Structure formats: C-alpha cells, structure tokens
Amino acid sequence: MPVTEGTRPRGLLLRILPPGLYAGRASAIIERSMLSYSRGWLVFVSGVLEPLFYLVAFQIGFGRLVTEVAGPGGQPMPYVAFVAPALLAASAMNGAVFDSTFGVFFKFKYAKTYDAMLATPIGPLDVAIGEIGWAVLRGGLYAVAFFGVMNVMGLVTSPWALLLVPVALLVAFAFAAIGMACATFIRSPTQFEFVQLAVVPMFLFSTTFFPLSVFPGPLQVVIQFLPLYHGVELMRGLSVGVLDPTMAGHVAYLAALAAFGVFATSRRLAGLLLR
Amino acid sequence: MVEAKALVKRFGDFEAVRGVDVHVRRGEAFGFLGPNGAGKSSTMRMIAAVSPRSDGELKVLGMDPDRDGPRIRARLGVVPQQDNLDSELTVRQNLQVYGRYFGLSRAHVRRKAAELMGFAQLGERAEDEVEPLSGGMKRRLTIARSLVNDPELLLLDEPTTGLDPQARHLLWDRLFRLKSEGVTLIVTTHYMDEAEQLCDRLVVMDGGRIAAEGSPSELIARFSTREVLELRFPPGEQDAVVAVAGGLAQRMEVLPDRLLLYTDSGESALERAYARGVRPLSSLVRRSTLEDVFLRLTGRSLVE
Known part of the structure; x- marks a missing residue:
C-alpha cells in the first residue's frame, strides 16, 4: 500500500484553514505546469523577447527624440532609463495576466483540469496558490532576463536596483491573483476583450511613459488607484536608488491585491466546482 | 463503504436528489440505473465528496464528506462522466502528475504509472499526448488514472457512454479484474446491459428517487x-x-x-x-x- 499523506497539520496555513480548502499540495500543481511547459518552452522565449523589443525601440527611437526627463528625485535622467523599470513592471503584469486568464480559462472551462484536481485531496486554495505561483515564477524568469539586459544597456545605476526582481515578482503575484479571480467570471472567449480593455490603458497611463505630473489633477487621483502605477513607481525609484516612505504604501497595495486575489480565486473555484 | 439516508441535493429551487437511501457493501459492484436527469450523477458527486449534500445523512468509508472530504477523496478513485484528462501532458505524465496530487512520492508514481499503463493497455502510447487517443483509450486512461492511489472505492459515472462495443467489452473486462481484486465499484449507467453485466446489486432511479432496489435477476423476477x-x-x-x-x-x-x-x-x-x-x-x-x-x-x- 502506498502511503497517502493525510491532512497532518504542517505549517501555519494548514493549521488555520479548513482541510477542505487547502491540502498543502500547491507544489504538485506547479510541478504539473513545469511538465506541461517543458515541451512548450518556446513561449518563454517570446515572453522574454517582447519587453526587450520595447526597450530597444525606446533606446534607438524615442531616446533620440526625448533625451532627458526628470527622475523620481527630480534629478534629470535619460528617457530610456526612465521607461525601462516601468516596462519591467508592465511585462510582469502582462505575463501574469496572460497566464492567469487565458490559461486558466481554458483549463477551467474546457479541459476541466480543476475538476480533476479537486477529485483528489487537493483543495481550491491549493489550485489558486499553485496556478498563481506558477505565473509568478514565469514572471520572475522574464524579470531576471529583462534586468540582465537593463544592466548590459547601462540603465541600472543603483545597487537598490537589485530589488527590481523581487518587486517584479510582487507585481506578477498581484496581477496573476486578480487575473485568475477574474478568469473565473469569464463565460466565453470573446470576453477576453474586457481583459484587454483593462490591461492596455493601464499599460499606457500608469506613468509608464510619462510622469504623473503630466495628467490633470482629478485624473492623477484615478491613476493612483491603478495597480500598475504602484509597481511602476516602486521600480522607478529603486532603479535609481531614490527611496521614500510611500514605497511601503505601494508594496502594501500590491500585497493586499495579491492576498485578495488568492482569496477570491479559491472562493470562486469552491463555489463553482464544489457545489 | 457508503451509507446514505434520506439524501437530498438541491440546486436552487430544483431538487435533483429527493431522499435517497443507499447502502453499499465492501467488495460489491453497485449500480445506479436511470435515465439522464434521474439524479445519478448528483448522488455520485456527493459520494465523491465534491458536492455538499443539502439534507440527509451520508457516510463514505465511515466518514462524513462535509468534514473529512480530503481524507475520503484520498481513498477514492473517480471516473467522471466526461473525460477530464490533462491535454497538456502525455499519457505517462497524466498518471504521474495525478499521483502527485495525492501526495505520493515521485518514485512511487513512476512505478505506479508503468503498472497502470500495462493494465490499461496503453504502454505503447506512454509518451504520446492525450488528444490523439481514441475514445476507448482515453476512457481506459481515465480509469487507470483513477487507480493511481490504489482506491478502496471506485466511482464510475457512465463509464462506457459513447464507446463502441469492442471498447466497452475491454473496459468491462478491466472493471471485472478490479472487482476480483477486491475494489468496491459504484457505477452509474443508463445502459441495461452494462448494469446486468457489471452490477451485483443496483437501484433504479427516476426523478431523484429510488424506484426499486435489488440484484438484476431479482428485479426482473419481481417487476417483469x-x-x-x-x-x-x-x-x-x-x-x-x-x-x-x-x-x-x-x-x-x-x-x-x-x-x-x-x-x-x-x-x-x-x-x-x-x-x-x-x-x-x-x-x-x-x-x-x-x-x-x-x-x-x-x-x-x-x-x-
């Protein structure tokens, strides 16, 4: 007889959550993702290349037209160095959203992958953490590649910039969690238009390409509610080593979003699949 | 193995299962026979501890699914009505990954996957993706997958619907083998021949209720x-x-x-x-x- 691990309380989550929700096996779901992507590794190449194209375009294109802008501390900085950390945040967002909406929707609606998982001791929170965790790992891989290129291009000027990678993971985590929660509401593939409708303006207006001061007053308030704004601000400050206390607020906003997303996803999965 | 009393399942205003009493003994093959919409699948999902009951009592392997869902599921095998194999993985990976969901060690699932591919006659397709497999092969793989944790109780929801006669007989043969190895089977079907072939005892369900219970020959003697x-x-x-x-x-x-x-x-x-x-x-x-x-x-x- 094989030894099937029961629901022995290991770790904090296992002790405070009902066993029906979480079995502590999110890692098995990440294993599944690794296997499934090990044969489709080419998608990784595209995920790494896409933000690099942007970076190169800005370096040889916009960089000529717009030479210098005011950086986070008010000091002048090259436009490319201004945009690069924002692009890193945006690529973390894009990768995470793509993975956690398209991928999840397909598995949820058509392949019934999660039904199969939930017939085992695995619970909805395992599925949420496993899938979101995978999106974060993928986002992290892209971030490392991007960060390397930023270095090579001389866009990194502060040792604080090393923190860009963990911040990219946090951004990916927040967007993957929210994205997966949203994916459970999608009914048909055409509704992915709504995902685009949320992601594209966020990409364009979250101070990615121009500073907040460019926007009229009331719009500034709206911008500051966008999750990507917080990722961009964090990264831009870190990339030049200008730190300020509001960064704690940015981190808290993203962390809260991530936590809410995980919670909402597991609730939705339980509500839809275990009924 | 399964003990249900006045079991009820409601979805909003709709009552899918309206007071079902079932007693399944260890080692037997038990059937739910009935037309589509009779409440068979809803009953099965409650037994599989993936659907909370609305009313009544239910014990599976001596435990309450509402409280001990994961512990029950750890000892069950489930073959759903619709194959939900992992189309992003190969035949072998499907078995191995599923074993990992049960918390089994990598070495164990490697051995088990090889053994189950033999059982399901899928050894030659081990490294193939799932999509190009025939309906019968997919069904056999789903059954093999359900056995990865050596379940004591196997739940099969319409195991042979949509298969050609040859594939059905092959599948029945595999199920007989499992039964002879002491696995308890619960089968839903709307095929008479399947129920007669497989089941020691069955209930006839209609409109969410049990209309009759007995062995196939008893039922025929009593009602026909x-x-x-x-x-x-x-x-x-x-x-x-x-x-x-x-x-x-x-x-x-x-x-x-x-x-x-x-x-x-x-x-x-x-x-x-x-x-x-x-x-x-x-x-x-x-x-x-x-x-x-x-x-x-x-x-x-x-x-x-």
Missing part, C-alpha cells in the same frame, strides 16, 4: 415476466390492435413503435395473437431485461 413478446406493426395500424392484444398477456406496454406483451411464454402468446387475427409486421420473443423493469416502474424507456 420471464419472457417478452415484441410486436411491430405498419405505421398507423398499431392502435387498432391494442384493444385486441390486451388480453393476450399478463401485462402490455404500448410504445410508439411497438407493443410489448409480458408473459411467461412468448411463443404461446404469439400463437394466441395469430388466432385472434393479429398480423404484426414482425415479432420477437426475448427474455426480460432491466429495460422492462424500468418501463414497468416508470412507464418510460431508459434510452430514447
């Missing part, structure tokens, strides 16, 4: 006659015969396309029919099946 005479008539002529034919047998069922006469001797009923001037297009004398039981209990045939 030894033989059935089927008479077919040219379109439009059947109605005229109904009045005449009524007295020829113990019981008669009028179906849209034929008359069923329930009697202990089909041949002599046919002779009497001819003697009364009944001239069917064709006639058939056969033994009673569970289909006749179902017809008797509900007034409808199972598969339309």
Whole structure:
C-alpha cells in the first residue's frame, strides 16, 4: 500500500484553514505546469523577447527624440532609463495576466483540469496558490532576463536596483491573483476583450511613459488607484536608488491585491466546482 | 463503504436528489440505473465528496464528506462522466502528475504509472499526448488514472457512454479484474446491459428517487415476466390492435413503435395473437431485461 499523506497539520496555513480548502499540495500543481511547459518552452522565449523589443525601440527611437526627463528625485535622467523599470513592471503584469486568464480559462472551462484536481485531496486554495505561483515564477524568469539586459544597456545605476526582481515578482503575484479571480467570471472567449480593455490603458497611463505630473489633477487621483502605477513607481525609484516612505504604501497595495486575489480565486473555484 | 439516508441535493429551487437511501457493501459492484436527469450523477458527486449534500445523512468509508472530504477523496478513485484528462501532458505524465496530487512520492508514481499503463493497455502510447487517443483509450486512461492511489472505492459515472462495443467489452473486462481484486465499484449507467453485466446489486432511479432496489435477476423476477413478446406493426395500424392484444398477456406496454406483451411464454402468446387475427409486421420473443423493469416502474424507456 502506498502511503497517502493525510491532512497532518504542517505549517501555519494548514493549521488555520479548513482541510477542505487547502491540502498543502500547491507544489504538485506547479510541478504539473513545469511538465506541461517543458515541451512548450518556446513561449518563454517570446515572453522574454517582447519587453526587450520595447526597450530597444525606446533606446534607438524615442531616446533620440526625448533625451532627458526628470527622475523620481527630480534629478534629470535619460528617457530610456526612465521607461525601462516601468516596462519591467508592465511585462510582469502582462505575463501574469496572460497566464492567469487565458490559461486558466481554458483549463477551467474546457479541459476541466480543476475538476480533476479537486477529485483528489487537493483543495481550491491549493489550485489558486499553485496556478498563481506558477505565473509568478514565469514572471520572475522574464524579470531576471529583462534586468540582465537593463544592466548590459547601462540603465541600472543603483545597487537598490537589485530589488527590481523581487518587486517584479510582487507585481506578477498581484496581477496573476486578480487575473485568475477574474478568469473565473469569464463565460466565453470573446470576453477576453474586457481583459484587454483593462490591461492596455493601464499599460499606457500608469506613468509608464510619462510622469504623473503630466495628467490633470482629478485624473492623477484615478491613476493612483491603478495597480500598475504602484509597481511602476516602486521600480522607478529603486532603479535609481531614490527611496521614500510611500514605497511601503505601494508594496502594501500590491500585497493586499495579491492576498485578495488568492482569496477570491479559491472562493470562486469552491463555489463553482464544489457545489 | 457508503451509507446514505434520506439524501437530498438541491440546486436552487430544483431538487435533483429527493431522499435517497443507499447502502453499499465492501467488495460489491453497485449500480445506479436511470435515465439522464434521474439524479445519478448528483448522488455520485456527493459520494465523491465534491458536492455538499443539502439534507440527509451520508457516510463514505465511515466518514462524513462535509468534514473529512480530503481524507475520503484520498481513498477514492473517480471516473467522471466526461473525460477530464490533462491535454497538456502525455499519457505517462497524466498518471504521474495525478499521483502527485495525492501526495505520493515521485518514485512511487513512476512505478505506479508503468503498472497502470500495462493494465490499461496503453504502454505503447506512454509518451504520446492525450488528444490523439481514441475514445476507448482515453476512457481506459481515465480509469487507470483513477487507480493511481490504489482506491478502496471506485466511482464510475457512465463509464462506457459513447464507446463502441469492442471498447466497452475491454473496459468491462478491466472493471471485472478490479472487482476480483477486491475494489468496491459504484457505477452509474443508463445502459441495461452494462448494469446486468457489471452490477451485483443496483437501484433504479427516476426523478431523484429510488424506484426499486435489488440484484438484476431479482428485479426482473419481481417487476417483469420471464419472457417478452415484441410486436411491430405498419405505421398507423398499431392502435387498432391494442384493444385486441390486451388480453393476450399478463401485462402490455404500448410504445410508439411497438407493443410489448409480458408473459411467461412468448411463443404461446404469439400463437394466441395469430388466432385472434393479429398480423404484426414482425415479432420477437426475448427474455426480460432491466429495460422492462424500468418501463414497468416508470412507464418510460431508459434510452430514447
């Protein structure tokens, strides 16, 4: 007889959550993702290349037209160095959203992958953490590649910039969690238009390409509610080593979003699949 | 293994299961027979601890699914109505990854996957993706997958629906083997032959309730006659015969396309029919099946 691990309380989550929700096996779901992507590794190449194209375009294109802008501390900085950390945040967002909406929707609606998982001791929170965790790992891989290129291009000027990678993971985590929660509401593939409708303006207006001061007053308030704004601000400050206390607020906003997303996803999965 | 009392499942205003009592013993093959929408799958999902009951009592492997869901699921095998194999993985990976969901070690699932591919006759397709497999192969893989944790209780929801006869017989053979190894089987089906082949005991479900319970032969003896005479008539002529034919047998069922006469001797009923001037297009004398039981209990045939 094989030894099937029961629901022995290991770790904090296992002790405070009902066993029906979480079995502590999110890692098995990440294993599944690794296997499934090990044969489709080419998608990784595209995920790494896409933000690099942007970076190169800005370096040889916009960089000529717009030479210098005011950086986070008010000091002048090259436009490319201004945009690069924002692009890193945006690529973390894009990768995470793509993975956690398209991928999840397909598995949820058509392949019934999660039904199969939930017939085992695995619970909805395992599925949420496993899938979101995978999106974060993928986002992290892209971030490392991007960060390397930023270095090579001389866009990194502060040792604080090393923190860009963990911040990219946090951004990916927040967007993957929210994205997966949203994916459970999608009914048909055409509704992915709504995902685009949320992601594209966020990409364009979250101070990615121009500073907040460019926007009229009331719009500034709206911008500051966008999750990507917080990722961009964090990264831009870190990339030049200008730190300020509001960064704690940015981190808290993203962390809260991530936590809410995980919670909402597991609730939705339980509500839809275990009924 | 399973003990249900007055089990109820409601979805909003709709009551899918309306008070079901079931007792499944270790080592037996137990069937839920009924048409689509009878409440079989809802009952199965409650037993599989993936659907909380709305009312009544339920114990699976001696535990309450509401409280011990994961512990129950760890000892169950589930073959869902619709194959939900992982289309992004190969045959072998499907088995291994599923074993990992149960918390089994990598070494164990590697051995187990090899063993199960042999059992399901899929060894040659081990490194293939799932999508190009035939319906029968996918079904066998789903069954193999459900065995990865060496379950004590195997739940099969319409295991052979949509398969060709050859694939069905191969599948039944695998299920017999499992049963002989002591695995308890619970099967839902709307196929009479499947229920007769596989089940030691079954319940006939209709409209969320249990209409009858027993072994296939018991049910036939209780609710039907030894033989059935089927008479077919040219379109439009059947109605005229109904009045005449009524007295020829113990019981008669009028179906849209034929008359069923329930009697202990089909041949002599046919002779009497001819003697009364009944001239069917064709006639058939056969033994009673569970289909006749179902017809008797509900007034409808199972598969339309």
